[in-house]
Amino acid sequence: xxxxxxxxxxxxxxxxxxxxxxxxxxxxxxxxxxxxxxxxxxxxxxxxxxxxxxxxxxxxxxxxxxxxxxxxxxxxxxxxxxxxxxxxxxxxxxxxxxxxxxxxxxxxxxxxxxxxxxxxxxxxxxxxxxxxxxxxxxxxxxxxxxxxxxxxxxxxxxxxxxxxxxxxxxxxxxxxxxxxxxxxxxxxxxxxxxxxxxxxxxxxxxxxxxxxxxxxxxxxxxxxxxxxxxxxxxxxxxxxxxxxxxxxxxxxxxxxxxxxxxxxxxxxxxxxxxxxxxxxxxxxxxxxxxxxxxxxxxxxxxxxxxxxxxxxxxxxxxxxxxxxxxxxxxxxxxxxxxxxxxxxxxxxxxxxxxxxxxxxxxxxxxxxxxxxxxxxxxxxxxxxxxxxxxxxxxxxxxxxxxxxxxxxxxxxxxxxxxxxxxxxx
Numbered sequence: 001x002x003x004x005x006x007x008x009x010x011x012x013x014x015x016x017x018x019x020x021x022x023x024x025x026x027x028x029x030x031x032x033x034x035x036x037x038x039x040x041x042x043x044x045x046x047x048x049x050x051x052x053x054x055x056x057x058x059x060x061x062x063x064x065x066x067x068x069x070x071x072x073x074x075x076x077x078x079x080x081x082x083x084x085x086x087x088x089x090x091x092x093x094x095x096x097x098x099x100x101x102x103x104x105x106x107x108x109x110x111x112x113x114x115x116x117x118x119x120x121x122x123x124x125x126x127x128x129x130x131x132x133x134x135x136x137x138x139x140x141x142x143x144x145x146x147x148x149x150x151x152x153x154x155x156x157x158x159x160x161x162x163x164x165x166x167x168x169x170x171x172x173x174x175x176x177x178x179x180x181x182x183x184x185x186x187x188x189x190x191x192x193x194x195x196x197x198x199x200x201x202x203x204x205x206x207x208x209x210x211x212x213x214x215x216x217x218x219x220x221x222x223x224x225x226x227x228x229x230x231x232x233x234x235x236x237x238x239x240x241x242x243x244x245x246x247x248x249x250x251x252x253x254x255x256x257x258x259x260x261x262x263x264x265x266x267x268x269x270x271x272x273x274x275x276x277x278x279x280x281x282x283x284x285x286x287x288x289x290x291x292x293x294x295x296x297x298x299x300x301x302x303x304x305x306x307x308x309x310x311x312x313x314x315x316x317x318x319x320x321x322x323x324x325x326x327x328x329x330x331x332x333x334x335x336x337x338x339x340x341x342x343x344x345x346x347x348x349x350x351x352x353x354x355x356x357x358x359x360x361x362x363x364x365x366x367x368x369x370x371x372x373x374x375x376x377x378x379x380x381x382x383x384x385x386x387x388x389x390x391x392x393x394x395x396x397x398x399x400x401x402x403x404x405x406x407x408x409x410x411x412x413x414x415x416x417x418x419x420x421x422x423x424x425x
Contacts, residue, residue, distance in 0.1 A: 094114050111131050115134065123141045132152050143167065164185055167188070170189075178198065180199075188208070190209075190212070202223070225244055240258070245266055246264070278297055279298060321341050323343050344364050365389065371389050382401065383400055384405070
């Protein structure tokens with residue numbers, strides 16, 4: 001069992017001097033303070049699913065001698081005098097999280113630290129981080145050079161929404177496997193990232209070339225609000241590719257390694273030449289192009305709001321199919337492999353020829369006549385029915401239905417009576 005300590009919620013009850021001694025200076029805990037916390041705020045974690053939550057008090061500690069086993073430590077700058085510099089933390093601490101107001105020089109942190117979270121206002125030089133640190137999170141205000149990070153870091157997160165970071169990434173350590181840039185300000189070149197990086201997430205307003213990304217990159221998510229660059233030269237190792245709302249470029253030359261492809265709001269280009277490796281394909285709001293030549297490897301296909309094209313030639317491998325609000329085309333020639341299907345608000349076409357393997361059927365149309373007509377024609381294979389019509393009186397429920405789901409605002413006494421009558425009959 002892990003042991004946690006954090007002094008956030010209950011600091012008004014405690015003396016500032018005692019808290020500071022407890023946290024940083026003497027590496028010793030005030031016994032009176034410790035006893036007071038244990039007596040009044042003791043909290044015990046028994047279930048494994050709570051092991052990684054950090055309670056806001058000392059937990060699972062019944063004896064002062066057990067404190068040497070504590071490994072996670074949360075520090076909140078409002079607890080202690082901000083003019084006092086941090087010089088040395090407890091040698092056994094491996095994880096440190098500073099609160100949003102913290103903005104002091106780190107000094108020399110213990111080399112036992114492997115997880116460091118500097119969220120919020122922190123904006124200091126970080127030239128002497130622990131030698132074995134693996135996870136580093138830099139917050140919204142951070143905008144300092146990161147040319148001298150330890151060669152042990154594997155996970156680096158920089159910035160938050162409205163963040164200030166806009167520094168060069170040309171000298172990151174070769175140990176990094178995952179890099180996430182969230183800052184709205186960041187718009188520097190990605191041409192010299194370490195070859196070790198396998199996951200790259202860029203948010204904010206980034207809009208630069210992606211022609212020279214790490215060759216072993218596996219997961220690329222460019223969900224920036226502005227990104228709209230040519231993507232003909234992506235690494236051949238990519239398996240997951242996601243774009244933001246502004247992207248609307250040709251996708252005729254994507255790597256054949258891609259298995260999941262996610263588009264944002266604006267994308268509306270031809271998709272006749274997508275990789276044959278593709279398994280999951282999700283379109284955004286604007287997409288409304290022919291889908292007659294999608295890869296035969298697809299198992300999940302999701303359309304956005306505007307899509308309303310013919311669908312007579314979908315891949316025979318499809319298992320899950322989701323349509324948006326505008327779709328209202330005939331569905332007489334869907335693949336027999338489909339198990340999950342979802343229709344939007346406007347759909348009111350006959351469903352007499354749906355595949356016989358469908359298990360789950362969802363409809364967002366709110367017209368009671370349309371809904372009842374569809375229910376009367378559902379395949380006998382359907383067991384789960386999802387309805388989103390508030391004013392509905394059922395006339396029939398197929399015997400195959402074992403589960404029915406309604407939207408959270410559904411309150412209809414007449415429907416309940418009709419359903420009860422159908423069930424009892």
